[in-house]
Amino acid sequence: MDGKTNDILRKYPKGSRDSLIPILQDIQDQDGYLSEQALVEVGRYLDLPSGKIYGLATFYNQFRFGPPGQHHVCLCHGTSCHVTGAGDVRKELEKKLRIKPGETTRDGKFSFELSACMGACHLSPLIRVNGRYHTGVKPGDVKEIMDSYIEGGEE
Amino acid sequence: MLVKIEVNNRIIKARKGDTIMSALQTAGIKIPAICSMKDFTPTGACRMCVVEVEGRRGLVPSCSQPVNEWMKIKTHSPRVVKSRKTIVELLLSNHPDDCLYCVRNGNCELQNLAEELNVRERRIMGKKNNYKLDHSSPSIVRDPAKCILCGRCVRVCEERMAVFAIDFLNRGNKTIIGTACNKDLNFSSCINCGQCIMVCPTGALFEKDALMELEDALHNPDKMVIVQYAPSVAVSLAEEFGVKPGREVSGLINAVLRKIGFDKIFDTSCAADAAALEMAAELHERSKRKEKMPLISGSCPAWVKFAEQWFPDLLPVMSTCKSPQQLLGTILKTGYAEKTDIDPARIFSVAIAPCTAKKFEARREEMTRKGLSDIDSVLTTRELAKLIRLYGIDMNQVGSEQADAPWGIPSSAGRLFGAAGGMSEAVIRSLPHIAGAKDPSRIKYQELRGSKGRKEADIKLGRSVYRFVAVSGLSSALTIIEEIREGKSNYDFIEIMACAGGCVNGGGQPIGTGDTAVKARMKALYGVDEKEAIRFSHKNPAVSNLYNEFPGGPGSEKCRVLFHTKYSERKVLL
Numbered sequence: 001m002d003g004k005t006n007d008i009l010r011k012y013p014k015g016s017r018d019s020l021i022p023i024l025q026d027i028q029d030q031d032g033y034l035s036e037q038a039l040v041e042v043g044r045y046l047d048l049p050s051g052k053i054y055g056l057a058t059f060y061n062q063f064r065f066g067p068p069g070q071h072h073v074c075l076c077h078g079t080s081c082h083v084t085g086a087g088d089v090r091k092e093l094e095k096k097l098r099i100k101p102g103e104t105t106r107d108g109k110f111s112f113e114l115s116a117c118m119g120a121c122h123l124s125p126l127i128r129v130n131g132r133y134h135t136g137v138k139p140g141d142v143k144e145i146m147d148s149y150i151e152g153g154e155e
Numbered sequence: 156m157l158v159k160i161e162v163n164n165r166i167i168k169a170r171k172g173d174t175i176m177s178a179l180q181t182a183g184i185k186i187p188a189i190c191s192m193k194d195f196t197p198t199g200a201c202r203m204c205v206v207e208v209e210g211r212r213g214l215v216p217s218c219s220q221p222v223n224e225w226m227k228i229k230t231h232s233p234r235v236v237k238s239r240k241t242i243v244e245l246l247l248s249n250h251p252d253d254c255l256y257c258v259r260n261g262n263c264e265l266q267n268l269a270e271e272l273n274v275r276e277r278r279i280m281g282k283k284n285n286y287k288l289d290h291s292s293p294s295i296v297r298d299p300a301k302c303i304l305c306g307r308c309v310r311v312c313e314e315r316m317a318v319f320a321i322d323f324l325n326r327g328n329k330t331i332i333g334t335a336c337n338k339d340l341n342f343s344s345c346i347n348c349g350q351c352i353m354v355c356p357t358g359a360l361f362e363k364d365a366l367m368e369l370e371d372a373l374h375n376p377d378k379m380v381i382v383q384y385a386p387s388v389a390v391s392l393a394e395e396f397g398v399k400p401g402r403e404v405s406g407l408i409n410a411v412l413r414k415i416g417f418d419k420i421f422d423t424s425c426a427a428d429a430a431a432l433e434m435a436a437e438l439h440e441r442s443k444r445k446e447k448m449p450l451i452s453g454s455c456p457a458w459v460k461f462a463e464q465w466f467p468d469l470l471p472v473m474s475t476c477k478s479p480q481q482l483l484g485t486i487l488k489t490g491y492a493e494k495t496d497i498d499p500a501r502i503f504s505v506a507i508a509p510c511t512a513k514k515f516e517a518r519r520e521e522m523t524r525k526g527l528s529d530i531d532s533v534l535t536t537r538e539l540a541k542l543i544r545l546y547g548i549d550m551n552q553v554g555s556e557q558a559d560a561p562w563g564i565p566s567s568a569g570r571l572f573g574a575a576g577g578m579s580e581a582v583i584r585s586l587p588h589i590a591g592a593k594d595p596s597r598i599k600y601q602e603l604r605g606s607k608g609r610k611e612a613d614i615k616l617g618r619s620v621y622r623f624v625a626v627s628g629l630s631s632a633l634t635i636i637e638e639i640r641e642g643k644s645n646y647d648f649i650e651i652m653a654c655a656g657g658c659v660n661g662g663g664q665p666i667g668t669g670d671t672a673v674k675a676r677m678k679a680l681y682g683v684d685e686k687e688a689i690r691f692s693h694k695n696p697a698v699s700n701l702y703n704e705f706p707g708g709p710g711s712e713k714c715r716v717l718f719h720t721k722y723s724e725r726k727v728l729l
Contacts, residue, residue, distance in 0.1 A: 055322035
């Protein structure tokens with residue numbers, strides 16, 4: 001058993017199904033995603049079939065099921081960003097990274113995800129890369145921003 | 156207690172606590188429904204069963220609302236009908252609309268609802284579902300494009316079978332039914348029982364068709380095509396041709412199969428006789444030595460996969476005897492091939508079973524010999540009906556015929572395998588013979604018959620008492636498994652069938668039949684038992700001939716090699 005998942009599980013009472021979502025959140029915080037192995041371990045701990053856990057987790061936007069890339073790109077999908085052109089930014093990102101939301105590039109460098117409103121509507125459209133915010137992004141800016149991460153390498 | 160309710164301006168009596176739907180059903184008013192299933196807790200999800208209740212603002216789902224005294228209900232008011240029709244139109248808006256090519260054409264609940272509600276045009280244009288077929292399982296094919304998300308498969312998988320292989324994934328208009336991590340079905344914990352197919356209202360779930368490969372073999376002059384059919388197929392096939400449930404038609408099946416062109420026609424019940432003797436020998440031997448008890452039956456392939464996945468600790472006590480289908484398959488490609496001087500590679504061995512898991516079982520690695528499968532192809536009852544129609548055979552114009560020798564005349568004990576509890580009964584009848592005692596005078600065990608989930612009987616043999624229990628429906632089996640694990644069980648023989656009621660209610664049986672049909676099929680098997688001349692497995696001449704060739708009889712060394720198998724823990728995503 002993965003020791004780290006085990007540490008998280010031990011913080012919660014065994015078999016307490018109402019802890020499922022907090023547990024999944026903790027695991028995602030730690031690993032960046034919910035692995036198959038983690039689902040099985042949580043299932044064993046809470047006495048839940050992994051199919052049920054997967055069904056529940058896919059219901060929520062917040063959970064990922066594949067490892068994020070080295071640079072995790074979140075595009076705000078909120079109303080304000082949408083109105084100010086997030087759709088075009090999204091198309092440009094898809095073209096540049098050659099992946100769709102929810103996917104990771106083959107070399108593992110980038111992953112791309114849509115997120116709910118980030119709460120900075122006056123700075124829309126908004127993208128967040130590795131926790132750093134880029135504001136007022138225009139489709140034309142996408143290439144430059146992404147390239148800065150490729151060149152910058154490890155961050 | 157009875158209460159009065161007013162339905163469509165007419166007063167009817169209903170039992171207090173009943174749902175509106177069941178009260179209306181008793182009164183002869185049919186309410187359309189999709190997600191509701193008998194004996195399951197209502198979910199009220201599909202909203203097809205809505206009715207108008209005076210004083211209530213919105214329409215009320217009748218499947219989950221209990222009746223109240225003097226409730227005023229309108230079941231087919233314009234408002235209600237319009238609402239139902241819209242639901243069907245919405246369901247159709249993203250449906251593939253390829254009814255003519257659909258396996259469920261003519262037996263589809265969505266099609267029926269569209270017809271009943273007089274849907275005649277596509278009013279709502281939706282984006283068509285576009286998902287790929289999941290062909291991965293040897294037993295079950297999933298076509299998510301045709302799924303209307305009623306959730307019946309999910310509930311039967313959870314509540315009846317305790318398998319939890321499938322669930323709702325994602326949200327909103329992206330919702331699909333899928334397995335853990337959305338893997339293909341053959342990588343999931345699915346046990347192939349096919350109960351999901353039985354409850355699917357549309358063609359989203361169906362068995363993997365074996366007719367193509369069978370046709371090839373039938374028209375290949377180099378192949379000798381041998382067929383065997385299960386006893387529970389013989390009591391359900393007639394329903395596919397509009398006959399009331401409960402008619403046993405093995406004579407007709409023999410005739411039909413001969414017309415279609417099978418070279419030899421055998422009865423799986425004969426092998427069930429051999430299996431009963433093998434299990435009786437196993438039981439006798441183990442209880443004498445007081446080891447590896449209780450003996451748990453391993454004839455049901457769905458149960459076997461269930462145990463391999465979740466209860467590997469029980470595998471050592473499982474009976475190693477092959478299922479009747481595989482046992483006969485083995486005999487045909489070994490002893491029978493030798494005696495009739497045919498190369499086993501030339502034999503194409505077909506089994507007709509009431510079950511989709513049998514398709515999986517036939518493909519297990521343990522069921523092959525020198526690269527040849529013991530059973531080459533498995534058909535369900537439904538596929539047999541399709542085959543009969545394909546060959547243009549009129550079931551009403553066919554006379555009864557005998558199956559072929561030597562595996563054509565079973566004892567009625569072997570046939571009882573088709574109903575849950577029947578296997579126990581067959582073993583009980585032959586146990587004294589195995590132990591070297593006289594045949595018992597009492598052979599009918601009412602307590603092992605009927606559709607209860609758990610049936611028990613105690614058998615006295617000499618000074619010892621054997622305790623038999625037959626469970627069907629895996630959720631009932633869980634209780635007993637718990638008892639075994641806790642050491643509370645004092646049974647000697649445990650028969651487990653995955654489907655409630657046994658093979659008569661298998662996942663390969665006619666779709667759209669209910670409890671009453673299952674009961675009628677059981678009764679038909681019991682009826683055969685009353686009339687049959689041979690009622691003991693060991694008195695079946697084919698079986699006694701078989702064991703004459705094996706020194707030591709049932710359970711001997713050679714039998715162990717041929718008729719027994721092994722189980723191993725199975726790693727799937729649980």
